[in-house]
Amino acid sequence: MKIGYIVLLILFFLQCQESTTNYESLAISIATEAKANLQKTLISKITEGGTKLAIPFCHENAMLFSENLGKKNGVNLKRITDKPRNPKNALSLEESEIFLDIQKRKTLDGVFPNQLISSDQTVTVYIPIVMMGQCLQCHGKPGEISKETQTILGKLYPNDKAIGYEVGQLRGLFSVRFQK
Numbered sequence: 001m002k003i004g005y006i007v008l009l010i011l012f013f014l015q016c017q018e019s020t021t022n023y024e025s026l027a028i029s030i031a032t033e034a035k036a037n038l039q040k041t042l043i044s045k046i047t048e049g050g051t052k053l054a055i056p057f058c059h060e061n062a063m064l065f066s067e068n069l070g071k072k073n074g075v076n077l078k079r080i081t082d083k084p085r086n087p088k089n090a091l092s093l094e095e096s097e098i099f100l101d102i103q104k105r106k107t108l109d110g111v112f113p114n115q116l117i118s119s120d121q122t123v124t125v126y127i128p129i130v131m132m133g134q135c136l137q138c139h140g141k142p143g144e145i146s147k148e149t150q151t152i153l154g155k156l157y158p159n160d161k162a163i164g165y166e167v168g169q170l171r172g173l174f175s176v177r178f179q180k
Contacts, residue, residue, distance in 0.1 A: 024116055024125050026073075026176075027114075027125030027176035028125075028127060030069065031176060034065070034066060038065060039134075042054050051146070052149075052152060055152045059156045062086075063088060070176075074178075075178050076175070076177040077174065077176055078175045080173050080175050081129075082099055083162050083163075085157045085161070086157065095126075098115055098126055098173070099126075099172075101115065102128060102173065114128070122177050122180060123177070123178045125175075125178075126174070127176065128172075129171045129172040130168060131165045132167060135171070136166075136167070138162075139165045141163070
């Protein structure tokens, strides 16, 4: 009887581990698609007309793009940050703690870990968004951002906090929330 109970307990534990791994894998896949599609479109807009075209596109479409991709995948998908350009992307109090924890756990190789938070009803996977070179045109230090770009950003985002970054810094997180 004890052996049967132990076997059932082990099987239950393995099943829980399997579903956690699946949530993280699915979240990574969704976040990778979001990042790739947004980058591709922004690079296309920059190539076509510089940040003058890219910034208005981002202003009008970035949040809707994340929402639609989330709906397509049956999740709540958001991009969140401690220095938002759009106030709707600001961290909640709980997300601020998660952001700081991820930021502190950066490896020596410069990799920020994912973080999974599970409750009775949901599983949320937080996936780091790391600052890359091409992002500095709009998110770099003020001296690195052209005057034209600064003017456009100032008009569309009067309370912009999303500047001052360097390559490799944690820019934000994808929050991918699954209903159980």
